[in-house]
Amino acid sequence: MRILIAGRVGQVACALLRALEPEGHEITALEPPELDLTSRESLAAAVAAARPELVINAAAYTAVDKAEDDTALAFAVNRDGAAWLAAEAAAVGAPFVHYSTDYVFSGLGGAPYRETDAPGPQGVYGLSKLQGERAVMAANPRSVILRTAWVCSADGNNFVKTMLRLASTRDEVGVVADQYGAPTFAADLAEAVRVMAPHLVQAQAGDPRFGLFHLTGAPHTTWHGFAEAIFAGAAARGHKVPTLKAIATADYPTRAVRPADGRLDCSHLQAVHGIPAGDWRARLDETLTTLIGPPLQETIR
Numbered sequence: 001m002r003i004l005i006a007g008r009v010g011q012v013a014c015a016l017l018r019a020l021e022p023e024g025h026e027i028t029a030l031e032p033p034e035l036d037l038t039s040r041e042s043l044a045a046a047v048a049a050a051r052p053e054l055v056i057n058a059a060a061y062t063a064v065d066k067a068e069d070d071t072a073l074a075f076a077v078n079r080d081g082a083a084w085l086a087a088e089a090a091a092v093g094a095p096f097v098h099y100s101t102d103y104v105f106s107g108l109g110g111a112p113y114r115e116t117d118a119p120g121p122q123g124v125y126g127l128s129k130l131q132g133e134r135a136v137m138a139a140n141p142r143s144v145i146l147r148t149a150w151v152c153s154a155d156g157n158n159f160v161k162t163m164l165r166l167a168s169t170r171d172e173v174g175v176v177a178d179q180y181g182a183p184t185f186a187a188d189l190a191e192a193v194r195v196m197a198p199h200l201v202q203a204q205a206g207d208p209r210f211g212l213f214h215l216t217g218a219p220h221t222t223w224h225g226f227a228e229a230i231f232a233g234a235a236a237r238g239h240k241v242p243t244l245k246a247i248a249t250a251d252y253p254t255r256a257v258r259p260a261d262g263r264l265d266c267s268h269l270q271a272v273h274g275i276p277a278g279d280w281r282a283r284l285d286e287t288l289t290t291l292i293g294p295p296l297q298e299t300i301r
Helices: 011-023 040-050 071-091 124-139 159-169 186-200 223-236 267-273 280-292
Strands: 002-006 026-030 054-057 096-101 143-148 172-176 211-214 243-247
Touching: 002 011, 002 040, 011 026, 011 186, 026 040, 040 071, 054 071, 054 186, 071 096, 071 124, 096 124, 096 186, 124 143, 124 211, 143 186, 159 172, 159 223, 159 280, 172 223, 186 267, 186 280, 211 267, 223 243, 223 280
Parallel strands: 002 026, 002 054, 054 096, 096 143, 143 211, 172 243
Antiparallel strands: none
């Protein structure tokens, strides 16, 4: 099928290309200025040229702290641009896939959030993504919205790469141990779309396969727990690792408030699409092998 992807160099866009290209699809993946979420004219031109049967939005404004002072651009990209692209997809009869975030929740719920739980974003980024979700569904009822969290891969900038960089320069690293969630590797976000795609293009508005879904890795952990796994993997590959210190959110103040507990319940996606939460520990091992090489072989005695 003909697929248009908003984004080409980001983590999710790169993963989508790796997952979808072997399927033989005709894929157009575009960055600004060819596809600019702040320009309705740009989006209309891109859709007209690609004539897509499926549109995937893998682009977003994701600078969480900067968004607090850059409100207009955050909403222009995450709400208005996403809705415009969804509308352009609807105009050519194409379903739309859009990625969202656990930041739409306050993080004060105390249990993994379901899709039916009331949102309560605490910052501009989360609010822009929440309003984007609603605008997308209004613009194109044949939309799938995948809320996710803690996205990582061997591409781009992410927590795994930050920890590896700090490991090479510091003897001790402090990581927040009181924020809960789940690492999600871009490969799993792309694989979900690969599985869904042939069904979405056949389904009509109102089909339960459209709508809001949660997709993160499993099991749940903290940022400290994730860092612990990263350093263990690096050590197994012969790399120097620092002492890991558990710190509180209050010890690492940021401009924007992060959800203290952003765990998402992913059972709805599995029930409707048959897609389970992927084990982030296996994906981490693959990513570390890509970035720094395979684990050292044990000496045979």
